[in-house]
Amino acid sequence: MAMFPMRSIKVPIVMGVIAVPLTIAMLVGWILVVVRNPGFTQQVATHSWLVAAGVASCAVISTVLVLFSVFLSREIRESQRQERFIDSVTHELKSPLAALKLFVETLDRRDLDVQQRSKVYRMMLEDIDRLGAFIDDILQASRVGYGGGERAFEALSVAVMAERAADRVRERHGATAEQVRVQVEPADLVVVTDPTGLETVLRNLLDNAVKYSEDDVSVTLRAEPARKQRVRFEVQDKGIGIPPEHLKRVFERFYRVPSESVKRRRGTGLGLYVAATIVHNLGGRLQAASAGPGTGTTMRFELPARPRPPAP
Numbered sequence: 001m002a003m004f005p006m007r008s009i010k011v012p013i014v015m016g017v018i019a020v021p022l023t024i025a026m027l028v029g030w031i032l033v034v035v036r037n038p039g040f041t042q043q044v045a046t047h048s049w050l051v052a053a054g055v056a057s058c059a060v061i062s063t064v065l066v067l068f069s070v071f072l073s074r075e076i077r078e079s080q081r082q083e084r085f086i087d088s089v090t091h092e093l094k095s096p097l098a099a100l101k102l103f104v105e106t107l108d109r110r111d112l113d114v115q116q117r118s119k120v121y122r123m124m125l126e127d128i129d130r131l132g133a134f135i136d137d138i139l140q141a142s143r144v145g146y147g148g149g150e151r152a153f154e155a156l157s158v159a160v161m162a163e164r165a166a167d168r169v170r171e172r173h174g175a176t177a178e179q180v181r182v183q184v185e186p187a188d189l190v191v192v193t194d195p196t197g198l199e200t201v202l203r204n205l206l207d208n209a210v211k212y213s214e215d216d217v218s219v220t221l222r223a224e225p226a227r228k229q230r231v232r233f234e235v236q237d238k239g240i241g242i243p244p245e246h247l248k249r250v251f252e253r254f255y256r257v258p259s260e261s262v263k264r265r266r267g268t269g270l271g272l273y274v275a276a277t278i279v280h281n282l283g284g285r286l287q288a289a290s291a292g293p294g295t296g297t298t299m300r301f302e303l304p305a306r307p308r309p310p311a312p
């Protein structure tokens with residue numbers, strides 16, 4: 001449930017749609033009056049600066065109206081995203097806390113045997129992990145939002161890095177090595193980059209690929225050399241896909257595709273914003289490709305294999 005009444009972006013759009021044609025219609029009508037009344041034209045012709053001023057002010061008014069509508073609707077969309085974010089933060093924090101409280105109350109009861117106790121402990125650990133992952137998401141987003149801090153570039157084995165990221169995601173989702181595959185060609189491929197940044201990106205992409213799949217998870221992380229001494233990374237899944245009109249917007253802060261299948265899965269809409277910002281800072285550009293709902297998704301980016309070291 002929304003915490004605040006949602007403002008509608010329809011109003012400024014409708015205002016713009018009505019106001020702009022009205023201004024243009026006024027301008028055209030005015031020109032017609034002038035053209036159809038020669039006497040009037042002669043009078044006005046002596047004051048041609050008046051005509052020019054009229055046309056110029058009409059153009060200015062139209063531009064201002066269009067800009068006003070665009071900016072206002074952007075503002076309202078951002079504010080709606082933030083409201084959704086607060087809702088989701090509240091939910092993400094409250095539900096594991098409520099569960100933890102319940103577990104502690106359960107443990108307080110003496111009549112639990114060892115097996116039951118260890119089951120409760122396991123469930124508590126899962127909730128604590130969930131809280132930790134969620135807080136990580138928020139911290140990462142605020143860190144990259146403030147410029148990402150220091151980056152230390154290192155020569156990395158892509159295969160080792162990719163396997164490490166895949167392992168973390170397999171562990172998190174209980175997925176097998178067949179469900180989350182890693183293909184690095186050639187196996188000794190090396191990239192000089194920021195290890196923490198690259199691992200965060202790969203983990204975010206793999207995490208989404210598994211999360212936005214149905215039960216038959218089939219995710220592949222590929223890495224290979226690309227043109228101009230770059231390394232191409234690709235995370236492909238056979239999951240729910242992304243409708244074409246959302247392919248660019250998924251990289252915006254707090255943006256989640258407004259569909260039932262996405263709502264059913266937990267998320268803040270921060271992971272791809274973090275990943276895209278890090279890739280950009282490391283010299284690449286993250287792109288999403290999908291043929292639409294149900295057809296799977298591919299996330300791609302390229303990094304310079306040997307960038308010039310950052311200035312001291």
Ligand SMILES: Nc1ncnc2c1ncn2[C@@H]1O[C@H](COP(=O)(O)OP(=O)(O)O)[C@@H](O)[C@H]1O
Pocket residue numbers: 208209210212237239240241242250251255256257258262266267268269270271272273296297
């Ligand atoms: N592999 C994917 N398949 C389908 N949709 C995806 C995938 N990755 C991201 N998305 C869409 O992009 C949105 C933004 O992703 P992200 O920033 O990681 O946020 P979230 O916390 O929702 O996972 C997701 O909510 C989802 O709608």
Ligand SMILES: [Mg+2]
Pocket residue numbers: 204207208267270271272
């Ligand atoms: Mg995500």
